[in-house]
Amino acid sequence: MKVYEKAPAKINLLLDVLRKREDGYHDVEMVMTMVDLADRLEMEELPRDTIIISSQAGYIPLDEKNLAFQAAKLIKERYEVKQGVYIHLDKKIPVAAGLAGGSSDAAATLRGLNRLWRLGISDEELQRLGAELGSDVPFCVTGGTAIARGRGEKLETIENPPQCWVVLAKPPINVSTADVYGRLRAQHIQEHPSLARMLQAIQGQDFHTLCESLGNVLEDVTLPMHPEVQQLKETMEKLGAEGVLMSGSGPTVFGLVSKESKIARIYNGLRGFCKEVYAVRMLS
Numbered sequence: 001m002k003v004y005e006k007a008p009a010k011i012n013l014l015l016d017v018l019r020k021r022e023d024g025y026h027d028v029e030m031v032m033t034m035v036d037l038a039d040r041l042e043m044e045e046l047p048r049d050t051i052i053i054s055s056q057a058g059y060i061p062l063d064e065k066n067l068a069f070q071a072a073k074l075i076k077e078r079y080e081v082k083q084g085v086y087i088h089l090d091k092k093i094p095v096a097a098g099l100a101g102g103s104s105d106a107a108a109t110l111r112g113l114n115r116l117w118r119l120g121i122s123d124e125e126l127q128r129l130g131a132e133l134g135s136d137v138p139f140c141v142t143g144g145t146a147i148a149r150g151r152g153e154k155l156e157t158i159e160n161p162p163q164c165w166v167v168l169a170k171p172p173i174n175v176s177t178a179d180v181y182g183r184l185r186a187q188h189i190q191e192h193p194s195l196a197r198m199l200q201a202i203q204g205q206d207f208h209t210l211c212e213s214l215g216n217v218l219e220d221v222t223l224p225m226h227p228e229v230q231q232l233k234e235t236m237e238k239l240g241a242e243g244v245l246m247s248g249s250g251p252t253v254f255g256l257v258s259k260e261s262k263i264a265r266i267y268n269g270l271r272g273f274c275k276e277v278y279a280v281r282m283l284s
């Protein structure tokens with residue numbers, strides 16, 4: 001038997017860091033939502049007790065370092081599943097981009113194997129398992145739009161933001177999430193974004209205020225390290241995106257656009273800068 005799952009990318013509409021914790025993680029306050037750019041997973045049961053991962057993408061690990069592998073291993077161990085699984089990952093989400101591609105693959109694996117092996121695991125339990133794999137995995141289990149607190153695993157589902165286009169551009173540089181959090185110092189944070197204002201904008205389906213209330217304190221670390229990300233933000237703004245922000249720890253920059261007629265200009269203008277540009281819808 002085979003099951004299929006879509007693993008969409010996330011963007012952080014708001015990302016605030018409240019404090020560094022004893023365990024090395026940071027307490028955050030984020031508003032996360034999904035966009036229509038997704039990896040596709042195919043999972044097939046194997047009679048042998050083994051996990052095999054394949055992918056058309058040559059640049060991700062296919063062994064136990066792969067988050068889909070880790071998710072399959074975790075569920076097999078925890079639920080004493082003796083059968084194995086073959087997982088094919090059709091990667092579409094850029095890797096190490098701040099779009100949670102690996103986390104979403106892990107979450108899709110948890111959902112898929114729950115169905116394949118008829119384990120009857122609740123969403124809440126899948127989220128708890130996901131938290132063992134990474135801070136963004138619990139959100140990716142259920143998706144939608146949510147406020148994430150703690151290290152990202154404490155979730156409160158909220159209404160979706162007003163529907164719009166999202167242009168994503170990933171410059172060809174590598175950013176490590178651990179390194180960005182590691183370099184963040186409270187005194188360097190220029191301005192904390194207002195969660196209250198963003199929630200008001202979402203509740204009122206007010207696109208203009210949503211764009212004005214975007215904010216990510218990790219920009220204070222990544223932008224000075226990589227001036228090309230700042231340049232990309234400015235270019236996107238000049239081309240007409242109404243709200244522009246770096247997603248997660250970067251380096252991907254996203255622009256919110258209300259009118260389809262603006263997309264071609266922004267997309268084509270960015271392609272001069274970056275190979276990896278996508279124009280997608282917000283998933284709601």
Ligand SMILES: C[C@@](CO)(OP(=O)(O)O)[C@H](O)COP(=O)(O)OP(=O)(O)OC[C@H]1O[C@@H](n2ccc(N)nc2=O)[C@H](O)[C@@H]1O
Pocket residue numbers: 012015024025026027028030097098099100103133134135136137150151152177178181182247248249250
């Ligand atoms: C910044 C964010 C925003 O959504 O996304 P990305 O840029 O990775 O997409 C997340 O907080 C990333 O979540 P995720 O990528 O799952 O991180 P994890 O694997 O749990 O942690 C990687 C490393 O980041 C740091 N880390 C992560 C989360 C957190 N709340 N505080 C931290 O300090 C820790 O040093 C940890 O060792």
Ligand SMILES: Nc1ncnc2c1ncn2[C@@H]1O[C@H](COP(=O)(O)OP(=O)(O)O)[C@@H](O)[C@H]1O
Pocket residue numbers: 059060061065066067068089094095096097098099100101102103105106177248250
């Ligand atoms: N299924 C996967 N897809 C992408 N990257 C993966 C996967 N499993 C493990 N990785 C590794 O995880 C790291 C972060 O990848 P990714 O989840 O795409 O980044 P981000 O959290 O910044 O969006 C990469 O270095 C990559 O090698």
